[in-house]
Amino acid sequence: MFLLRVTVILFGLLLVRSENDAKVIIIGAGASGLRAAEIFHEKGMDDFIIIEGADQIGGRVTDVPFAGTNVDIGASWAQPGNTSIVKVVKDLGIEHHVSNFDSLLVYNQTGTDVTDSTDPIWERFEAAIEYMKEKAQELIDEKKPDISQRASLRLGGWLPKTPVEKAIEWFDFDFEWADIPAVTSTKSTALLPADESVLFVKDPRGFKFIFNASSEFLFNDPAFEGRLHLNKRVTTINYSGDRVVVTTSDGSTFTGDQVLLTVSLGVLQNSAIEFQPDLPDWKIEELFKFIMGDFTKIFMRFDTQFWPTDEWFIYAHERRGYFPIFYNLQAQGLFPNGTNMLLAFVTGNEARRIEHQPLSETSAEITAILQILFGNAATAPAEIIHSGWSNNPLTYGAYSNWPVEVSEECFKKMQSRVGQVFFGGEHTDVIYNGYIIGGQRSGEREALKILDCMNNKDECPIWTEKPKSDCDCTSGVDSLTISILATVLSMLLARMF
Template sequence: MKTSVVVVAALAAVLFLAQSYASLAGASGPRVIIVGAGMSGISAGKTLWEAGVRDLLILEATGRVGGRMHKHNFGGINVEIGANWVEGLGGDQLNPIWPLVNSTLKLRNFYSDFDSVVGNVYKENGGGLYDEEYVQKRMDRAYEVEELGANLTKKMHPSGRDDISVLAMQRLFNHQPNGPTTPVDMALDYFIYDYEFAEPPRVTSLQNTQPTPTNADFGEDNYFVADQRGYESIIHSIGSSYLSTDGNGKLKDRRILLNKVVRQIAYNKQGVVVKTEDGSSYRADYVVVSTSLGVLQTDLIQFKPQLPFWKIAAIYSFDMGVYTKIFLKFPERFWPVGEGKQFFMYASSRRGYYALWQSFEREYPGANVLLATVTDDESRRIERQSDDQTKAEVAEVLRDMFPGADVPGPDQIDIYVPRWWSDRFFKGSYSNWPVGVSRYEYDQLRAPVGRVYFTGEHTSERYNGYVHGAYLAGIDSANILINYIFKNEEYKVRGKYDVEDDLIAQAR
């Protein structure tokens, strides 16, 4: 009798496991859970769907689709608190995001005249504008050194073993050997590097940012998206090919579950079990994790068993930058506007202290809104302090720049400060490629672990940190899974100094 009970129990357990992972043999193909409904997650889902993988479930931690593409109503207008530009236009290749923005959805967008910033560099302590000719000479020298750095990378081993930091390159060419020290040089250096990569030259890889692959492939023009539908509309448009939408074209599908905070991913050779903070469990054959690099570097999601050391080491080898857009609304406009006045800088003796400013007069006429951008340590500092303190600092800086203007007091300023670094669902703005890591670590970063697959802008070797990088990463990661499902092809990490692979890369 005891033996019969044991046999029945064993059969029941086998039946339970078979039912749990029955989708492998189901007519609809394997079941895939996608963690995150941002650009990469939605892009990966579309690629899987088009390949015939139709049993999809998307678990999103927040209450919205879009991830780090997020519009926010501020002062009666929708502004982009995350991604804002289509970066990389005017080159031989077409940025894949541009047709969606400019043709499919026809989102309002504006050319960003960054070159004009040299005529709008303000001294601290109420000294007015720096002489434009002087600033231009300093900028020309900075760009000359940047070009020397780009040429240097062509001589480096493709594996990245010879890589140095951008600051080391500047020292090599005797350009500010101890780093930029004058307010103007610090401001221009910040504009060229920190404003782009969200981290300073001392930590940023030379070989993998000079030239920036986005500019090399797609061109150097940038267009600022300022549409009340939001830049995130392109994610809804991409997803609409396989997911249902509401009357406004926004994704609203039973296969997208919002406010589902994934806390654990258990995996073995048979499949995966994803557990959420509300106590729910979801079983599937595979899972695609599209959370940010910042989230992967925290303990928000526990993997059972723990990810192997090589994977953890790759995750922690990369940086999650913090790029903060501070939105400020005033009762009246007191700053100059017009041709060549879109961007201006504050050359503080404290690097990165409210350095970059943008007027919204062209994009949102009459809104009286300014955008101040800070990054890295300044971002973290400002996230930790109160908005009242930030308004007081902003008012003081603006009085420095415009001493003769009627700059309102902090109590008359409306402010919105996104806090990407403090948000446990993001923990930063976008990834940066630091010195010391190479395409080998990138291979490891996007490599699957068993039935757990990874995607996100941080897994895009050429375009990390960009919207098009997130979009293409979703496609690439989905194809890695598709090749395994239909061709039984396992993803292989190239050798760190694989000469054959490197010669092929050089030939391309």
């Protein structure tokens, strides 16, 4: 009897999972990972661990201290409509401001205010955008191959030649997609509505406060103590055995039946995580087809305000994308008087250049521009920071961009598991890639998939090779994507940045 009791106790101890062992390991505590955890919790599956490389949750929805307040170096804007993000912003009482795009000045390269002369340019540009929408619908309806935004705009009569025309184009395209029109898909972007009524989050608690209510159980429920591991950067995922082994840079190991990987596309493209065995070619090829956009926000505080009270300033330099936009955080409805802050934006190659040079050089470049625009009263920033996403080993970029010639079949491969490793993240969402809601949707999608696989292991879906005619990723958007994009026409989005 004694031996039997000892045997039972020892067997019971073997069944108890350690704090580094769970049914599911969620890698990444951003929009995707947090939503997955929420779904698991709602469905009564609480045997999971979250591993996050940063020292806080939120991922690329994050803020830092600057000039006596907090500023969001990641997501800043929420766009009204049928998205959960806007509802959460309003329900939680997060302070925000409706950006005023009518409060805008345009300057040429010599600093002359040319705003009044730009009306015909805006009209021609808007006509080309309308044509691009019609072209996108035609390409989808007739199942024709995709073309770039640049090609669509040219067909619509938009052929920007002057610095002012190029700066205006940048404001509407690069500013949204984090890359040039020549590489961005017409089909996947032209039908996404661009509403001018967008909410800029100015709350000192940061935009990441949107996760406060949904993730509360992780911090306030004693049952989840020790489930969230911060400052743990994943370096290796070994899925060769019955269980997955995850190793972090500090040598910690975690084991799970399944892993949900929600890291950014940039991390995967830069091979920051070693997979054992290597990911299959069909997965790697898909990851490298997509674009990880670079989008840099540069916050500056000055001793005094020497610029006008308007909200937006467009600077038309002959070098396209050279500090083209300044956002006046001192404008009416934004930060308190005396904040004296400007926010500059750069994308693509300029973003990578800025993030790889000393801040002192960036400050000098911007100071020279501000003196051209606002005269000798303009001074160098007293404080300056930038978002630095392209250099961040946890992101290697800002958010994903859907390039030309990528169909929904490509997203099937992006979304497919490999063995016991499942893939989430905003870059895997077929509609909202690049948006916070895309990350959330992917987390929910994969959490439900994992739960289904737990209940029916014999029918756990995985992408398999098909005849090229059925899975050619250069074939354009298929019928399912057509129906999905049709629903987008009535919806407004919450972009990652």
